[in-house]
Ligand SMILES: Nc1cc(N)c2c(=O)[nH][nH]c(=O)c2c1
């Protein structure tokens with residue numbers, strides 16, 4: 001039986017180097033090499049990219065947003081059309097978030113209660129209810145391979161008492177998510193650790209999640225404006241509170257240096273809109289830092305964005321061309337630069353996986369930090 005025909009969800013830890021880990025997640029729809037970066041496919045598309053192009057960048061898995069898909073075209077319609085993989089022509093693994101985070105950040109008229117969140121759609125104002133049970137139902141209808149528990153991520157600033165109350169609600173919702181998810185061979189349910197920047201609350205959350213038992217564990221409540229130093233401060237201890245043999249997923253991260261720092265601290269999976277959102281706004285990410293292609297300095301530059309990059313954008317198009325098409329508001333600008341950014345993020349992950357496997361992560365990281373900070377682009 002080939003790996004892709006496995007009927008179970010499993011994680012094998014293959015190498016460690018300090019706290020950094022490399023491994024493989026096996027799912028019925030294929031393997032996920034870790035550490036892994038997940039492009040965000042919000043409304044059943046990674047914006048400006050064909051699915052084949054997303055796969056060509058090296059992505060083994062992508063993320064779908066439950067909040068957006070439940071509102072439009074609805075989970076029931078996607079299920080009737082064969083599920084999210086068929087609907088968006090992506091046959092590799094998909095992780096869906098629970099919708100809770102986006103309801104609180106995007107929806108109108110939100111009312112939070114023990115039951116869940118009542119809200120008005122940002123699309124048409126229609127009224128909806130999202131609960132642990134409804135979130136599990138939606139993610140099952142979508143057919144996602146990795147389902148996220150329904151949680152509440154407190155907005156900053158928040159007092160420790162508010163963070164504690166929110167975390168305790170999320171742990172009750174985690175149990176309800178587990179109960180509603182049921183037994184679905186080949187599909188995984190991940191719990192989400194909360195607790196803000198308070199170590200004791202993080203420990204209480206980890207203990208509660210371990211008692212419920214999940215197939216993987218996310219570190220939530222970060223990348224919400226706390227800043228890199230505070231985020232790393234939490235990551236210095238929070239991943240260690242989670243089961244060693246299960247995947248650890250840091251939600252919503254991040255810039256390349258955030259990602260490297262998270263992997264260094266034991267994170268296996270991440271997702272972020274940054275590379276695709278940046279690609280549409282003329283912001284290129286490279287091994288030597290970030291570059292704004294709308295800047296006039298590029299208008300006569302025949303060089304590729306990154307001469308060391310093997311993506312189709314850098315292979316065939318100049319900075320001058322990218323500058324022009326962004327200035328002219330041509331669609332191809334976003335297409336090319338999104339492809340480059342996603343390619344670079346996957347190259348970053350591949351570099352870390354190889355460095356961890358060969359026990360040279362510290363050397364690799366030191367070289368990354370010097371080059372990334374150089375700004376020589
Ligand atoms: N930065 C974050 C991004 C996210 N999508 C989430 C989430 O979906 N749930 N819970 C979280 O704490 C969270 C944090």
Ligand SMILES: [Zn+2]
Nearest residue numbers: 309311314340
């Ligand atoms: Zn490139």
